[in-house]
Amino acid sequence: MARTPHEDPHPYAGEVVPLLSKDSQVGDEKPAAMFRITDWADRVYGKPWRLHRSPGVLLYSLRAEGLGLPVTDDNVLHGTLLGLPMLIHTREIDWSRL
Numbered sequence: 001m002a003r004t005p006h007e008d009p010h011p012y013a014g015e016v017v018p019l020l021s022k023d024s025q026v027g028d029e030k031p032a033a034m035f036r037i038t039d040w041a042d043r044v045y046g047k048p049w050r051l052h053r054s055p056g057v058l059l060y061s062l063r064a065e066g067l068g069l070p071v072t073d074d075n076v077l078h079g080t081l082l083g084l085p086m087l088i089h090t091r092e093i094d095w096s097r098l
Contacts, residue, residue, distance in 0.1 A: 004042040060087035
């Protein structure tokens with residue numbers, strides 16, 4: 001496998017984590033979307049995620065740009081949301097609920 005930015009698996013690889021909700025308010029009891037982390041995207045693809053050509057990378061890049069997320073760092077995770085593969089940035093995880 002080619003050298004990737006992350007040599008070790010993500011600490012939550014294989015786990016389900018809650019995502020932040022942009023429209024949540026104090027007292028909002030709406031359940032968070034749950035994301036199952038596969039691993040760092042670069043480890044899944046065997047190269048930096050930005051160099052992988054796939055619909056998932058394109059969708060993440062467009063979504064990240066619209067949300068103001070970084071598209072030049074390596075803090076991108078591969079996983080599934082509602083059973084569909086997707087990429088998310090680590091900033092999108094609600095770490096306070098873990």
